[in-house]
Amino acid sequence: MNNRITNLFGIQYxxxxxxMIWCSGWRLASAVSNSGGLGLIGAxxxxxxxxxxHIQKCKKATDKPYGINLPLLYPDIDKHIDIIIxxxxxxxxxxxxxxxxxxxxxxEHGITVVHVIANVKFALKCEEAGVxxxxxxxxxxxxHNGKEETTTMCLIPMIKDAVKIPLIAAGGIATxxxxxxxxxxxxxxxxxxxxxxxxxxxxxxxxxxxxxxxTKEGGTQLSLKKLVPVRxxxxxxxxxxxxxxxxxxxxxxxxxxxxxxxxxKGMFEGDMVEGELEIGQIAGLINEVLPASKIMENxxxxxxxxxxxxxxxxx
Amino acid sequence: MNNRITNLFGIQYxxxxxxMIWCSGWRLASAVSNSGGLGLIGAxxxxxxxxxxHIQKCKKATDKPYGINLPLLYPDIDKHIDIIIxxxxxxxxxxxxxxxxxxxxxxEHGITVVHVIANVKFALKCEEAGVxxxxxxxxxxxxHNGKEETTTMCLIPMIKDAVKIPLIAAGGIATxxxxxxxxxxxxxxxxxxxxxxxxxxxxxxxxxxxxxxxTKEGGTQLSLKKLVPVRxxxxxxxxxxxxxxxxxxxxxxxxxxxxxxxxxKGMFEGDMVEGELEIGQIAGLINEVLPASKIMENxxxxxxxxxxxxxxxxx
Numbered sequence: 001m002n003n004r005i006t007n008l009f010g011i012q013y014x015x016x017x018x019x020m021i022w023c024s025g026w027r028l029a030s031a032v033s034n035s036g037g038l039g040l041i042g043a044x045x046x047x048x049x050x051x052x053x054h055i056q057k058c059k060k061a062t063d064k065p066y067g068i069n070l071p072l073l074y075p076d077i078d079k080h081i082d083i084i085i086x087x088x089x090x091x092x093x094x095x096x097x098x099x100x101x102x103x104x105x106x107x108e109h110g111i112t113v114v115h116v117i118a119n120v121k122f123a124l125k126c127e128e129a130g131v132x133x134x135x136x137x138x139x140x141x142x143x144h145n146g147k148e149e150t151t152t153m154c155l156i157p158m159i160k161d162a163v164k165i166p167l168i169a170a171g172g173i174a175t176x177x178x179x180x181x182x183x184x185x186x187x188x189x190x191x192x193x194x195x196x197x198x199x200x201x202x203x204x205x206x207x208x209x210x211x212x213x214x215t216k217e218g219g220t221q222l223s224l225k226k227l228v229p230v231r232x233x234x235x236x237x238x239x240x241x242x243x244x245x246x247x248x249x250x251x252x253x254x255x256x257x258x259x260x261x262x263x264x265k266g267m268f269e270g271d272m273v274e275g276e277l278e279i280g281q282i283a284g285l286i287n288e289v290l291p292a293s294k295i296m297e298n299x300x301x302x303x304x305x306x307x308x309x310x311x312x313x314x315x
Numbered sequence: 316m317n318n319r320i321t322n323l324f325g326i327q328y329x330x331x332x333x334x335m336i337w338c339s340g341w342r343l344a345s346a347v348s349n350s351g352g353l354g355l356i357g358a359x360x361x362x363x364x365x366x367x368x369h370i371q372k373c374k375k376a377t378d379k380p381y382g383i384n385l386p387l388l389y390p391d392i393d394k395h396i397d398i399i400i401x402x403x404x405x406x407x408x409x410x411x412x413x414x415x416x417x418x419x420x421x422x423e424h425g426i427t428v429v430h431v432i433a434n435v436k437f438a439l440k441c442e443e444a445g446v447x448x449x450x451x452x453x454x455x456x457x458x459h460n461g462k463e464e465t466t467t468m469c470l471i472p473m474i475k476d477a478v479k480i481p482l483i484a485a486g487g488i489a490t491x492x493x494x495x496x497x498x499x500x501x502x503x504x505x506x507x508x509x510x511x512x513x514x515x516x517x518x519x520x521x522x523x524x525x526x527x528x529x530t531k532e533g534g535t536q537l538s539l540k541k542l543v544p545v546r547x548x549x550x551x552x553x554x555x556x557x558x559x560x561x562x563x564x565x566x567x568x569x570x571x572x573x574x575x576x577x578x579x580k581g582m583f584e585g586d587m588v589e590g591e592l593e594i595g596q597i598a599g600l601i602n603e604v605l606p607a608s609k610i611m612e613n614x615x616x617x618x619x620x621x622x623x624x625x626x627x628x629x630x
Contacts, residue, residue: 001628001629001630002629003628013630119532119533120531120532120533120599121533138466138468139454139455139464139466140454140465140466140468140469147533148532148533149454149536149537149596150455150532150533150596150599151453151454151455151466151467151468151486151487151596152466152468153453153455153466153467153468153486153487153488153493153496153597154455154487154532154595154596154597154599154600155532157490157492157493157600158532158599158600161600171466171468172466172468172469173468175472177472177499177500177501178468178472178499178500180496180499180625181468181495181496181497181499181500182496183625183628184492184493184495184496184499184621184625185492185493185496186492216435217434217435217463217465217469217470217473218434218435218436218462218463218465221464222464226561246541246563247563248561248562248563248564249563280469281464281465281466281469282468282469284435284465284469284473285469285472285473285476300630303630304630306499307625307626307628307630310495310498310499310622310625310626311622311625311626313316313318313498313622314316314317315316315328315615315618315619315622
């Protein structure tokens, strides 16, 4: 495909694998890039040295474009930025922060910058900051999300109306049909998280991958809204948080229940009871763990079939 | 268009105008039906005699198919059912209740029955109850909604996988692009609420129509989750409810703040401060009040343009 997203990154298909904590290291990123999409290393769960190691291994594993997802609230953000520049990374997706803070420094070093947002206000700020493209992430997405709770179906056309830079849709996309739907709404590419979290190359714990496969419709909920909203699988830890929220618990109590390293405990160490299990609603449509190359192949095939079917509708 | 939805109702285009409280009387329903869609009279805000009057006026205003939306929790439901049968109504969309309760009685009288659901569990129950089609309504939809909070982008393919009967998508659909997106996901028709609430023929108060037009992305929220979840515009009444919810107010206190006839006060009587203003997230994309025929025309035109553009993508 030849559009502003494939041209911006120099990739074959406008499918971006979301840079996720505890799931997307060099193995997953390079597998997606080698399949013609854009693989992202998720820096949010990596110490600086670990990030460097993953970048170096990714460069050895693929000669195709790849990128880094960099949450801007990361405490050691300066070190991450330095490593990204030193290692010659060409593409960075920033998230969870203000696009004005780091965009110009990254671009001075020739890096393509994409910022992840969940509302129109921040989309406008992205354009002002000079980012090259936007990921607009709907309410259904896994992990941390916006307070507006705007869904992909509503968010994509609203962002499309508000800005001129290329738009990548995220949230609820695990199939070629959803990719086609997002393109009908005005996106030029899609970012896919949950589907790749349950891939062979994902660095998530096998228990977590299996739990994603078992998750049905209604099995996740946006939670912890008084802290930073995050979509979780409804396990025992989620229930504990929900009970506290329903009786009006304040931020400090919720933060105490959350504690530290809950996501690592669940997603990386495999504790399905006490761990924080971040995944999107679309987990309900994911029924098996597949290699990244097979996920790419399926999405492209589904896209082509659905496109041909839609073209035949006469109205 | 010729598919299972247009054939089921005998209509030209698979666009259904949602039967909404305080917005969709005979004027709106007949205008939509006369434009080739399916207009629905919203019985939820009508006393039995008022419903009869609207049905009779609708029959005079159009010779095309039209229907009734009937919330099953309505206290005088028996009287509504009797009137529907007596007046020879051919199409009923039931909602807010169990599809097993009334479907067979309606079908014995030759009535086509569609049920509105928001999760896979009830979709399966619909099929068991023998309804003719399903409306699957996503989290972004206006008014009352499900506890699962599954968005249209996720819900449509999940329901499509779960049942064989025809599927109508609802929630977030105000344009032909969104209609096309829903068809890519597996729907054979769309139900459109918010866009028609802000139509010339809508019986909503002008203040409410204007407020819909002014609502931006992030301007609504699913509220009152401890009672029955309902999506509201963030006005002063909403703020009052939200403050109570955040400090852990229980059901009875929330019910007391809500009181009676709040929706009528806002949507029909035009009190934008104290009224309950039910609308979908997609209000953020609605920028003017239009005649129903123009809304239909725009949606069809947008659908055709987007369809042609999608068909040209080569992947």
